[in-house]
Amino acid sequence: MISENPFAEFRLECQNSLGDALQKLFPEIQIARLALEKPPNPEFGQLASSLCFELAKQVSEKPPALAKRLIETLDRSKFSLIERVVAAGKGYVNFHANLALFSALTIDSVRHFDTEYGFIKTAKSLKIIVEHTSVNPLHPIHIGQARNPMLGDAIARLLKSRGHNVYRHYYVDDVGRQSAVLAYGYEKLGKPKPEGKPDHFMGKIYTITSCLVEINRLKKDLERAKTASSTEEITEINRELDDLMSAVSELNVRFPELFEELLEKIRGDKDPENAVNELNRGYEAGDEKAKQIIRKVSELCLQGFRNTLSRAEVFYDSWDWESELMWSSQVRKALDKLKRTAYVFPIGGVLEFNAEKVAQEFGLKKKLGLRESYEVPSLTLVRSDGTTLYPTRDIAYALWKFEKAEKVINVIGMEQKLPQLQLKIALHALGYDNYADNLIHFAYNLVSLPGHKMSSRTGRYITFDEVMDEAVKRAYEEVSKRSPQLPEEEKHKIADFVGMGAVRYALVEVDPSKPVVFTWDRVLNFETNSAPYIQYSHARACSILRKAAREPEKPAFNLLKEKIEREIIMTLASFPDTFVEAAELLKPNLIADFANALADKFNTFYNAVPVIKAKPQELSDARLALVDAVKMVLRNTLNLIGIVAPERM
RNA sequence: GGGCCCGUAGCCUAGUCUGGAUUAAGGCGCUGGCCUUCGGAGCCGGAGACCGGGGGUUCAAAUCCCCUCGGGCCCGCCA
Structure with missing residues (x-):
């Protein structure tokens, strides 16, 4: 007998027999659902x-007394996976599985389904776009932003394994x-031609330029504020200026040559602020010169990103350029449509979207989890110079995505909760209730450095590349220590997947x-509760199977009587449940936890x-089959979170 | 001022959506063993939290509700 979800078989049997007994004993009582729990202790x-x-x-x-009566009413003739049922504690009904039968069912099932074990398919397969990473092409991906591709990619893998058609999009x-x-x-x-990795090179230029331009602007603002003698404004500007000045002096120390050169060149410009704005306007309008230069720097950054992300086994099906969305008039069309609704109004030269009014008139607040008293801030759609803003373009982007998919998951930091909410409301305003309902903002919290948050603007960040390099370096040291006899090439290979993992x-x-x-010690952990620990466990299982060099011909699963063996079997059996929960709730961390727990056992x-x-041979065979099943499930879990499951390490 | 997220042993984290059992589960660190029949990136044991605080709902609360304190984020003609 095999089953794609062994534990569910057992659960169903328990539910049915309990349900029948309940019906027999109290025909008039209706219980909506017979939820069963996992007891805190296997004794139960x-x-x-x-x-x-x-x-x-x-x-x-x-x-x-009730528990006792219910148990007496159970129809034992229907028991198959259930061995016995006992009343316990202050009124619990405890179901004990027939472990010999259950072990056979579980181990056979895992080994039968192999690479597919656990991946229960959804009843309704959907086309799903997972947009993730989408780091602005200005500077290297830093470790705070790296949380995004790790989560996004794991989510995509989960949904794909669940049977959905998943498209991974990067929004440039x-x-x-x-x-x-x-x-x-x-x-x-x-x-210039980039020195070193192109995104790192661009990052330096961006940070230095941004600080210098900003300081220039703030100084002008300061003059203006002084003549207007607005003390509040003056202190505010001075505060910002101080921060930037200290950032600038840091940059001067870190990249002296580049800094001097940029300082010199920008100084020669009368109004850098205006030059930047002109470039921006030109780009939106599709001006060739602006296009050429902005595309160039963006491409250089993306070149670096692709390199970084592929090292981490993260890949995309589509790179969506925001500019193309804009030039193709999709932004204009979405905006025009929105303008025709009753929720867009001009004020002070700009165009605003009244999200609050939509939320009220459509009765959305409860649905969106907002308090009735909460007033949704309005959203600026168009600047006074006629250019659009990011959220405006994002509306067009959402519409574009829904032409291609039934469900859209945006993996975006939780600091963008408000714009994501406004986006959803805008979709409602446009009459796309269905889109809004199928738009998910997968929000994650910030990664900060001890003491302060990471900032790409001021260059205070640790890059994802640095972290990977360091992890691989540390892994190499470990490998060299543990397996000095391995050839260099092999050591590097292992260090690579261990560090990345x-x-x-x-x-x-x-x-x-x-x-x-x-x-650093958060990512450089190679001991229990880490990828290397799980990878090691997998390699160990492989090693046993290799050494045994035989198929388990006659496994006697009823001989697997050790407590730990039963625990492993129960864990293996519950993997499909864990997988489904992780995929439905978009919780990749459940998989990581599960993998660690299994490795532990x-x-x-x-x-x-x-x-x-082990003697007799039938026991040895049963254990071999168990090891084989553990190996398969460990590998399946590791694959889900994008970590290599090695045969040796 | 308003809104959202987080608060579990010295440190890091699981459990909170869907409330359940006298022992709240792991890791790091501390500490005592196993100097290893299949790989020690390992295993076994010990000390350590009453789940930020207070109220409430319930037969039952880390979990649900209300209040409160601490940390973070958002409320821009930035993205």
Whole structure:
């Protein structure tokens, strides 16, 4: 017998028999669903019902007595995976599985489905776009932003394994002032060939240029404020100026040559602020010169990103350029349509979208999880100079995505909750209720450095590349220490997937809604509760199978009587449930946890009992089959979070 | 001023959506063992939290509701 979800078979049997007994005993009572829990201790069986506590009130009978009566009513002739049912505690009904049968079912099933084990397919397969990463092409991807591709990619893998058609999109946000800032600096330098990794090179130019242009602007603002003698404004500007000045002096120390050169060139410009704005306007209008230079710097950054992300095994199906959306008039069309609704109004030269009014008139607040008293801020759609803003373009982008997919998941930091909310409301205003309902903002919390947050504008960040390099370097040291006899090439190969695995695991493991303070030992953990630990467990399992060099011909699963063996079997059996939950709730961290727990149990097993040399042969065979099943499930979990499952390491 | 997220042992984290069992689960660090029949990136044990605080709902609360404190984020003609 095999099953794609062994534990579900057992659960169903328990539910049915309990349901039947309940029906027999109390035909008049309706219980909506018979939820069963996993007991805290295997002594209490594998599944338990606390139904009697609820029932006790309705039938005025004590829970323990009720439990006893229910159990007596159970139809034992229908038991297959159930071995026995006992009343326990203050009124629990505990179901104990027939472990011999259940072990056989589980191990056979895992080995039968192999690479597909656990990946229960959805009843309704959808076309889903997962937009993730989308780091602005201005500077290298830093470690705070790296949480995004790690989560986004894991989500895409989960949904794909669930049977959906998943498209991974990268939104190249090349429209906007910052791109113009970078292009401006790059042009001033005479469009040099990048030294080193192109995104890192661009990052330096961007940060220095941005700070210098900004300081220039603030100084002018300061003069203006002084003549207007607005003290509040003056202190505010001075505060910002101080911050930038200290950032600038840091940059001067870090990149002296580039800094001097840019300082010199920008100084020669009367109004850098205006030059940047002109470039920005030109780009939006599709001006060739602006296009050429901004495209160039964006492409250079993306070249670096592709390199970085492919190292981490993250790939995309589509790179969507914001500029193309704009030039193709899709932004204009979406805007025109929105203008025709009753929710767009001009004020002070700009065009505003009244999200609050839409939320009220469409009765959206409850649905969107907002309090009735909360007033949704309005959204500026068009600047007074006629150019659009990011959220405006994002509306067009959402419409474009929904032409291609039924569901859209945007992996975006939670600091963008408001614009994402406004986007949803705008879709409602346009009459696309269906789109709005199928738009998911997958929000994750910030990664900060101890003491301050990362800032690309001031250059205070740790790049994803640095982190990967360091992790791989550390992994190499470990490999060299543990397996000095390996050839260099092999050592490097291992160091690569171990280091990368450690980084991926560290970023996926934590609940996305929790804020994370970046520390090196968070990602450089190679011990228990890390990717290397799980990878090692997998390699160990492979090693046993290799050494055994035989198929388990006659496994006697009823001989797997050790407590740890049963725990492993229950864990293997529950993997499909964990997978479904992780895929439905978009929680890749559940997979990471599961993998670690399984590896943990496997190592305990490994140390406790022999496999190859176990006697009799039927027991050895059963254990071999168990090891094989563990290996497969570990590999499946690692694949889900994009980590290599090695045969050796 | 308003809104959202987070708050679990010295540190990091799981569990919170869907409330359940006398022992709240792991890791790091501290500490005592296993100097290893299949790879020690390992295993076994010990000390350490009453789940930020207070109220409430319930037979039952880390979990649900209200209040409160602490940390972060957002409320821009930036993205």
